Amino acid sequence: xxxxxxNFIDETLSCLGKNYDLLLDASRDISNFFRKEFQEEEGxxxxxxxxxxxxxxxxxxxxxxxxxxRMSPEETLLEMQDLIGIRIxxxxxxxxxxxxxxxxxxxxVYIDNDYNTNNIxxxxxxxxxxxxxxxxxxxxxxYKIDGLxxxxxxxxxxxxxxxxxIVNVFWGEIDHKVLYKNYNYMITENFFRDILxxxxxxxxxxxxxxxxxxxxxxxxxxQNYEDNKKxxxxxxxKIIHDVFNTKVREELGIVINFKxxxxxxxxxxxxxxxxxxELSYGDQFIKLLNRITSISNMEMDLESYITFDRPPTxxxxxxxxxxxxxxxxxxxxxxxxxxxxxxxxxxEGSNAESFEEFLYFLRYKFSLVFIDVFKDKDIDYNIQRQxxxxxxxxxxxxxxxxxxxxxxxxxxxxxxxxxIKSVEDILExxxxxxxxxxxxxxx
Numbered sequence: 001x002x003x004x005x006x007n008f009i010d011e012t013l014s015c016l017g018k019n020y021d022l023l024l025d026a027s028r029d030i031s032n033f034f035r036k037e038f039q040e041e042e043g044x045x046x047x048x049x050x051x052x053x054x055x056x057x058x059x060x061x062x063x064x065x066x067x068x069x070r071m072s073p074e075e076t077l078l079e080m081q082d083l084i085g086i087r088i089x090x091x092x093x094x095x096x097x098x099x100x101x102x103x104x105x106x107x108x109v110y111i112d113n114d115y116n117t118n119n120i121x122x123x124x125x126x127x128x129x130x131x132x133x134x135x136x137x138x139x140x141x142x143y144k145i146d147g148l149x150x151x152x153x154x155x156x157x158x159x160x161x162x163x164x165x166i167v168n169v170f171w172g173e174i175d176h177k178v179l180y181k182n183y184n185y186m187i188t189e190n191f192f193r194d195i196l197x198x199x200x201x202x203x204x205x206x207x208x209x210x211x212x213x214x215x216x217x218x219x220x221x222x223q224n225y226e227d228n229k230k231x232x233x234x235x236x237x238k239i240i241h242d243v244f245n246t247k248v249r250e251e252l253g254i255v256i257n258f259k260x261x262x263x264x265x266x267x268x269x270x271x272x273x274x275x276x277x278e279l280s281y282g283d284q285f286i287k288l289l290n291r292i293t294s295i296s297n298m299e300m301d302l303e304s305y306i307t308f309d310r311p312p313t314x315x316x317x318x319x320x321x322x323x324x325x326x327x328x329x330x331x332x333x334x335x336x337x338x339x340x341x342x343x344x345x346x347x348e349g350s351n352a353e354s355f356e357e358f359l360y361f362l363r364y365k366f367s368l369v370f371i372d373v374f375k376d377k378d379i380d381y382n383i384q385r386q387x388x389x390x391x392x393x394x395x396x397x398x399x400x401x402x403x404x405x406x407x408x409x410x411x412x413x414x415x416x417x418x419x420i421k422s423v424e425d426i427l428e429x430x431x432x433x434x435x436x437x438x439x440x441x442x443x
Contacts, residue, residue, distance in 0.1 A: 043095030
C-alpha cells in the first residue's frame with residue numbers, strides 16, 4: 001500500500017498532464033511577448049522557456065512538503081511559482097541591469113500592492129515590489145521576478161521570469177546540476193562551495209573579458225577590420241572544435257581533427273547572419289558564443305543517423321548535384337556526418353532548411369569567385385554565364401568523386417581561376433562556340 005504522499009504526487013502529476021498544453025501555450029505567449037519587446041534592445045541575446053518536468057514537480061513536492069499544506073493536487077501544482085519558467089538572456093552582467101530597468105518601464109500599469117501589468121498584453125502581470133536582484137541560498141545575486149498569466153477562462157497561471165547574462169546562464173547550469181540536484185555533496189559541502197565560488201569568480205572575469213572583446217569588435221576601424229574579423233573567426237572555430245571534440249571523445253571514445261570543418265562552419269554561420277542582417281558583427285559573435293556555451297552542457301547522440309524533416313529543395317543544378325552527393329554520404333562518412341551535426345545542433349531549426357542554407361552558402365562563394373575572375377575582362381555576359389554553368393558542372397562532378405571539404409572550398413575555386421586563365425584569350429574573342437569547345441577540352 002502506497003504512502004498517502006505518493007498518491008498525492010501521482011494525482012499532482014496527473015493534473016500536470018491534463019494542463020500541460022495550457023501551460024505550454026501560456027509559456028509561448030509570454031516568451032513571444034518579451035521577445036517582441038526586447039529583440040531590438042542593446043544586449044539582448046535570446047528568450048527561452050520551459051514548463052516544469054514531471055520529475056522536477058515530484059522533487060519539489062517532496063522537498064517543500066507541499067503535501068502537508070493540505071491543498072488539493074491541482075492547487076499545489078498551480079501554486080508553484082516556477083511551474084512556468086521564462087528566461088531573458090543577455091550578453092553581459094551589466095546588461096542584466098538595463099534589461100530589468102526596461103521591464104519596469106514596460107510594466108508601468110499599477111494593479112495592486114503586488115503586481116503591475118503593461119499596455120500591450122494585459123494578460124501578463126509581474127510582481128515588481130520585491131527587491132532585485134535577489135540573493136540566492138548560494139549567496140549569489142539573480143534577477144528573478146514572479147509573474148501571473150491570465151488565461152481566457154480567467155485562471156491565473158504562475159510563472160517565474162529570470163534575466164541572465166551568458167556567464168550567469170552557464171553558472172546556473174553548473175550550480176543546478178552540481179549542487180541543487182546532487183544530494184551526495186553534503187559531507188564536503190564547504191569544499192564544493194569553495195570550488196564553485198572560485199568558478200564563479202572566474203566566470204565574472206570571463207564576463208569582463210567578453211565585454212572588452214565585444215567592445216573591441218564594435219569599435220574596429222576600417223583599416224584593421226578584416227584582420228580582426230579573421231582573428232575572431234579563428235577563435236570561434238577553435239572553441240567549436242574543442243567543444244565538439246570533447247563530446248566526440250566522451251561519447252565515441254576517439255579523438256579526431258576536424259579543424260578545417262569548423263573553419264568552414266564559422267564562415268557559413270557568419271555569412272548567414274550577414275545575409276539576414278539581423279545583428280552587428282559583435283552581436284553575431286556573442287550570440288554564437290552563447291549558443292556554443294549552452295551546447296557544451298548538452299548530451300548528444302553522436303552515433304545516430306542524420307534525418308531530414310522534409311526533402312531538401314535546390315536553387316539550381318549545381319546545388320542539386322552537390323546536395324545529392326552530400327546526402328548519399330552524410331551517414332557514411334564520419335567527417336561529413338560530424339560537419340552537419342555541428343551545424344544542425346548550433347542552428348536548432350529544421351535540418352532540411354540548414355542543409356539548403358549551406359548549399360546556398362557554397363553557391364554564393366562560387367559566385368564571388370566568378371565575379372572576381374571576370375572583373376576587368378572584356379568578355380560577353382552570355383559567354384560568362386555559359387562558362388559559369390560548364391565549370392560548376394565540372395566542379396559538381398569532381399566533388400561527387402572527391403567528397404572532401406578541402407576540394408569544394410579550396411581546390412575547386414583555384415581550379416576555376418586556373419581554367420579561365422588558361423582559355424582567357426579565347427574567351428575574349430567573344431566567340432561562344434569556340435569558348436565552349438575550349439572549356440570542354442579542359443580536364
